[in-house]
Amino acid sequence: MQCDLVVIGAGVSGLVAALRAAQGGRRVLVLEKLSEERYVCNSRLTTGVWHCCAMDLLSEPEKLEARIMEVTGNYARLDLARAVATDGVRSVRWMQQAGVRFMKGPFDYQSFVLSPPALTAQGRQWEGRGGDVMLRTLEAELAKLGGRVLRGHRATRLDGNGEAIQGLSGKTAAGASFSVQASAVVIADGGFQANTQLLQGAVTPRPEAIFQRNARTGMGDGLAMARDAGAQITDLRGFYGHVLSADVFDNDKLWPYPYLDYVIGAGLIVDRHGRRFTDEGRGGVAVANAMGAGEDPSGKIVIADSCIWNESGTQRLLSPNPTLVNNGGTLHRANSIAELATLCGLDPSNLVAMIDTYNAALKADRGLELSPPRSAGRQKPVPIETAPFYAIPACAGITYTMGGIAINAAAQALAVDDSPIAGLYAVGCAAGGLEGGEKCGYVGGLVKSSVTGLRAAEHFLQVSEQS
Numbered sequence: 057m058q059c060d061l062v063v064i065g066a067g068v069s070g071l072v073a074a075l076r077a078a079q080g081g082r083r084v085l086v087l088e089k090l091s092e093e094r095y096v097c098n099s100r101l102t103t104g105v106w107h108c109c110a111m112d113l114l115s116e117p118e119k120l121e122a123r124i125m126e127v128t129g130n131y132a133r134l135d136l137a138r139a140v141a142t143d144g145v146r147s148v149r150w151m152q153q154a155g156v157r158f159m160k161g162p163f164d165y166q167s168f169v170l171s172p173p174a175l176t177a178q179g180r181q182w183e184g185r186g187g188d189v190m191l192r193t194l195e196a197e198l199a200k201l202g203g204r205v206l207r208g209h210r211a212t213r214l215d216g217n218g219e220a221i222q223g224l225s226g227k228t229a230a231g232a233s234f235s236v237q238a239s240a241v242v243i244a245d246g247g248f249q250a251n252t253q254l255l256q257g258a259v260t261p262r263p264e265a266i267f268q269r270n271a272r273t274g275m276g277d278g279l280a281m282a283r284d285a286g287a288q289i290t291d292l293r294g295f296y297g298h299v300l301s302a303d304v305f306d307n308d309k310l311w312p313y314p315y316l317d318y319v320i321g322a323g324l325i326v327d328r329h330g331r332r333f334t335d336e337g338r339g340g341v342a343v344a345n346a347m348g349a350g351e352d353p354s355g356k357i358v359i360a361d362s363c364i365w366n367e368s369g370t371q372r373l374l375s376p377n378p379t380l381v382n383n384g385g386t387l388h389r390a391n392s393i394a395e396l397a398t399l400c401g402l403d404p405s406n407l408v409a410m411i412d413t414y415n416a417a418l419k420a421d422r423g424l425e426l427s428p429p430r431s432a433g434r435q436k437p438v439p440i441e442t443a444p445f446y447a448i449p450a451c452a453g454i455t456y457t458m459g460g461i462a463i464n465a466a467a468q469a470l471a472v473d474d475s476p477i478a479g480l481y482a483v484g485c486a487a488g489g490l491e492g493g494e495k496c497g498y499v500g501g502l503v504k505s506s507v508t509g510l511r512a513a514e515h516f517l518q519v520s521e522q523s
């Protein structure tokens with residue numbers, strides 16, 4: 057096969073890149089490894105909130121850029137942070153022009169949420185929801201311009217002449233080999249969250265103890281292909297995810313929602329010995345990462361009192377109170393901390409002593425002196441003192457990996473010496489350098505995907521115009 061641009065993966069980042077290049081008059085081919093008409097990738101399951109570090113995309117770009125640097129502890133490449141901060145809204149407007157529909161969400165940072173909204177029903181009910189409609193809309197627009205999505209085509213190797221990437225090879229679902237000659241390749245395979253071997257090396261010692269809160273398609277093929285072609289790989293540690301009920305492994309109704317992040321934000325989380333192990337004020341994504349990175353990601357328990365359960369527990373759509381119990385999740389309830397400890401298999405006197413110390417520190421405004429410290433994040437920590445008390449067995453859920461192929465602001469893949477690799481781009485969750493770092497800073501998978509997809513295509517158009 058021959059084309060100008062070949063894209064690996066038909067999620068939102070790949071389709072944005074493909075459609076933008078097709079609008080510029082290029083012949084575009086998108087390879088999608090799944091065979092189904094409505095292949096289920098993360099972009100189809102998405103909740104669909106276009107935001108930047110939980111800030112409104114309509115905020116001033118300088119503020120968004122500063123927030124990205126703050127959230128990632130200056131880990132983000134400045135050029136990527138600037139690209140997302142300046143082009144976030146532009147990428148949404150461009151998608152709107154392509155026919156993708158957005159609506160306002162219920163919270164102030166949600167100016168752009170895919171329509172029809174996804175957060176209306178429990179479980180993975182994606183059919184006819186925002187992500188599903190978005191992918192179908194983008195593919196239909198691509199088809200009008202002569203572009204194609206070839207389903208059942210898995211890319212396995214990049215081909216080049218040592219100086220530039222010139223295409224790729226792969227296998228069809230039926231086992232036949234194929235190759236594509238092209239002026240450039242865009243890797244848009246969505247990350248490596250479903251590859252247990254890669255996860256074990258980079259993210260957690262026990263991948264099986266982390267729940268796959270995603271479409272399970274991200275096997276890191278793009279990462280491996282790019283590495284073989286000499287690309288630089290970023291720090292791979294962080295992932296975007298949430299804290300879920302531990303029952304989710306046996307109960308499909310408990311994901312993608314409810315997540316327990318807001319209960320933890322006001323309350324606390326302990327390990328199987330009843331000890332706090334991380335600063336809950338750093339937010340749900342950081343807590344999920346701390347659970348995954350520890351030696352034993354299992355056996356964690358979220359603790360709250362009735363004030364927390366009735367306020368933070370109810371604040372969001374599909375919040376744990378009452379969705380958790382309504383969908384069969386475990387919620388222990390007791391009139392004393394000692395009784396609660398017994399229900400969860402924890403040592404009662406240890407838990408009582410720990411919570412006494414914790415409460416005293418919060419009341420004296422000395423949470424930061426605790427070990428681990430207890431900071432106030434977006435939510436104020438609340439002493440655990442009003443009966444009844446609640447406990448929820450919890451696990452970390454991984455949605456996508458934050459690290460990946462190092463790119464610059466034009467989404468060009470970088471070689472180990474930081475020079476761009478001619479003819480190779482990486483976009484969306486295949487790309488690294490924006491999110492992650494020590495703080496596991498989360499920016500937003502969708503805004504990252506639309507901005508890098510758009511920028512890769514626009515750079516390709518520019519380069520191919522010149523040559």
Ligand SMILES: Cc1cc2nc3c(=O)[nH]c(=O)nc-3n(C[C@H](O)[C@H](O)[C@H](O)COP(=O)(O)OP(=O)(O)OC[C@H]3O[C@@H](n4cnc5c(N)ncnc54)[C@H](O)[C@@H]3O)c2cc1C
Pocket residue numbers: 064065066067068069070087088089090095096097098099100101102103104105106107209210211212244245246247269270271273274275277278312455456483484485486500501502503505
């Ligand atoms: C439940 C859920 C809720 C979310 N909510 C939000 C939200 O509200 N806001 C937000 O910003 N983000 C959210 N996200 C994250 C966001 O949806 C993703 O970051 C984004 O959709 C990723 O797009 P992508 O194109 O990089 O990857 P994907 O959508 O994963 O697409 C990658 C595609 O590549 C294909 N592929 C993989 N390997 C190959 C190969 N070798 N050859 C060919 N094809 C291949 C896969 O099958 C897949 O179809 C959510 C994710 C989930 C799962």
